[in-house]
Amino acid sequence: MGYEISLLTFMGISIIGSLSLNLITGFCGQVSLGHVAFVGIGAYTASVLTKADTPFFVALLAGMLLAGTFGVMVGLASLRVRHDFLAITTMGVNFVFLGVVREQEWLGGELGISSIPDPGLGKLGFLALVLGFVVLVALLSLQIRRSWMGYVFDAVSGDEDTARMLGLDVSHYKLIAFALGTALAGLSGGLYAHHVRFIFPDSFAFVESITLLAMVVIGGNGSILGVILASALLSVLPQWFQFIGDYKLLLYGSLLFVVMRFSPGGLAGLAQNLFHKSKKYFALKENQ
Amino acid sequence: MSLLDIRNISVRFGGVHALEEVSLNLNQGEILGLIGPNGAGKTTMLRVITGVVRSNKGEIDLNGELLNNLPIHARVRKGVGFAQQLVRPFREMTLAENVALAAGAEQTMHPWRSMFRVERREALRESLKWLAMVGIEDAADSFPNAVPLGYLKRMEVARVLALRPRMLLLDEPLAGLNQVEATAFADILLELNRNGQTILLIEHNLAEVRRICSRLVVLDNGCKLVEGIPETVLNQSSVLEAYIGQGTVHAEN
Numbered sequence: 001m002g003y004e005i006s007l008l009t010f011m012g013i014s015i016i017g018s019l020s021l022n023l024i025t026g027f028c029g030q031v032s033l034g035h036v037a038f039v040g041i042g043a044y045t046a047s048v049l050t051k052a053d054t055p056f057f058v059a060l061l062a063g064m065l066l067a068g069t070f071g072v073m074v075g076l077a078s079l080r081v082r083h084d085f086l087a088i089t090t091m092g093v094n095f096v097f098l099g100v101v102r103e104q105e106w107l108g109g110e111l112g113i114s115s116i117p118d119p120g121l122g123k124l125g126f127l128a129l130v131l132g133f134v135v136l137v138a139l140l141s142l143q144i145r146r147s148w149m150g151y152v153f154d155a156v157s158g159d160e161d162t163a164r165m166l167g168l169d170v171s172h173y174k175l176i177a178f179a180l181g182t183a184l185a186g187l188s189g190g191l192y193a194h195h196v197r198f199i200f201p202d203s204f205a206f207v208e209s210i211t212l213l214a215m216v217v218i219g220g221n222g223s224i225l226g227v228i229l230a231s232a233l234l235s236v237l238p239q240w241f242q243f244i245g246d247y248k249l250l251l252y253g254s255l256l257f258v259v260m261r262f263s264p265g266g267l268a269g270l271a272q273n274l275f276h277k278s279k280k281y282f283a284l285k286e287n288q
Numbered sequence: 289m290s291l292l293d294i295r296n297i298s299v300r301f302g303g304v305h306a307l308e309e310v311s312l313n314l315n316q317g318e319i320l321g322l323i324g325p326n327g328a329g330k331t332t333m334l335r336v337i338t339g340v341v342r343s344n345k346g347e348i349d350l351n352g353e354l355l356n357n358l359p360i361h362a363r364v365r366k367g368v369g370f371a372q373q374l375v376r377p378f379r380e381m382t383l384a385e386n387v388a389l390a391a392g393a394e395q396t397m398h399p400w401r402s403m404f405r406v407e408r409r410e411a412l413r414e415s416l417k418w419l420a421m422v423g424i425e426d427a428a429d430s431f432p433n434a435v436p437l438g439y440l441k442r443m444e445v446a447r448v449l450a451l452r453p454r455m456l457l458l459d460e461p462l463a464g465l466n467q468v469e470a471t472a473f474a475d476i477l478l479e480l481n482r483n484g485q486t487i488l489l490i491e492h493n494l495a496e497v498r499r500i501c502s503r504l505v506v507l508d509n510g511c512k513l514v515e516g517i518p519e520t521v522l523n524q525s526s527v528l529e530a531y532i533g534q535g536t537v538h539a540e541n
Contacts, residue, residue: 147402148405162372162378164361165360166393167451169362176399
């Protein structure tokens with residue numbers, strides 16, 4: 001039972017992480033290849049604080065705020081660079097984060113931070129907390145999607161020059177996407193650190209950024225349900241099949257390629273296509 | 289009454305003078321045609337007005353307010369409506385949704401607040417009105433990839449109109465249309481103008497320019513050549529030379 005609870009908790013944390021990237025990449029069209037850096041900022045901040053006897057929820061919030069602050073700074077860079085260049089820039093953010101963390105004695109250097117305090121909620125209580133956050137983040141995503149903010153994100157993601165010509169403050173909207181997305185990444189980091197209670201630089205390596213991106217793309221860039229399903233699946237696969245862990249980059253890389261080549265809309269696009277095709281098929285049958 | 293005053297605008301791209309000390313004004317309620325041969329600086333002028341290109345010198349004054357230092361979106365919010373030469377619809381949205389996004393300018397003015405505004409029906413209803421005004425309400429629910437260029441050009445104008453601009457800047461709206469379509473489109477512009485819309489138009493179709501514009505400004509090589517009413521301007525030898533090339537007029541003589 002303990003194993004299942006732990007697995008579900010991990011799944012929930014992954015979903016929060018991928019939904020947070022979905023806000024930036026899926027909704028607003030800003031590719032980020034270094035998202036796990038913000039997960040890391042949240043994780044390290046919250047761990048350092050709880051180890052210094054700060055209450056768990058305060059530490060979690062502080063992790064979100066710091067991740068969000070750095071997120072806005074990277075967002076400011078996104079105002080200058082686009083597309084492939086933005087991808088490279090964000091990838092650089094991931095490496096800078098790792099480089100800095102590895103060198104910091106007070107963050108444990110290569111060895112990281114261990115014996116992170118137990119939040120004291122019990123395994124089941126912690127799972128409930130994580131799932132509660134999953135629901136909140138999903139609801140937030142849904143609200144953004146159906147609001148005018150989501151409408152503008154669609155436009156920014158489609159063609160930001162034209163969006164400006166319609167009087168839309170594109171820069172401001174992009175910064176909001178980065179602020180929200182990276183703060184939520186910080187949340188998932190804080191939760192992760194207090195779930196495994198041991199973090200070190202490699203927990204936030206580049207391959208983890210690719211994993212998050214794979215969850216978003218395979219789920220269907222922008223689709224909330226698709227991203228939840230894909231991250232649920234992709235987060236437990238390596239736990240079930242140990243050998244996947246060794247070939248993670250290869251597997252996720254190939255999956256990304258297959259999805260982009262054959263179903264650019266991801267799982268969500270695939271489902272939509274099937275739905276339309278079956279509707280057409282049945283309509284045809286009725287006519288005959 | 290002058291709505292837009294452009295004073296001594298100069299733009300240099302590296303060593304090239306795209307515009308040199310050009311001044312012009314756009315009066316409330318007129319259709320001003322901005323014409324000239326390719327490379328004369330017409331599109332650059334529109335880009336300076338919208339803020340896509342920053343001028344090295346000069347002032348852009350909209351009703352007593354200087355626009356020079358405002359970003360593009362702020363100028364649009366002040367009433368500068370610009371329909372681009374190459375139509376760029378949002379391909380993932382229907383034509384109605386494209387227009388509704390502009391019609392909901394009120395909802396998107398404050399980015400954080402826009403998260404709490406959900407109601408889109410009103411803007412969609414309004415978008416149908418604008419689509420009807422340019423005669424393409426039948427394609428409201430179509431996606432841009434499923435309609436011809438003429439429809440997209442009209443959608444572009446409807447989308448800009450939905451912003452309720454104080455002036456409408458159009459960059460070659462008739463390019464790529466056949467003569468029948470072009471005349472129909474020019475009629476729509478005339479109709480808009482009769483309803484009080486001020487328009488600044490770049491156009492190469494001189495027959496339509498002559499028919500609908502109340503005044504013309506001719507640019508050549510980044511400088512203002514001449515301005516005045518179409519009949520006079522289009523018959524001036526300097527204008528003909530700029531368009532057709534030096535020597536042609538002399539040869540005819």
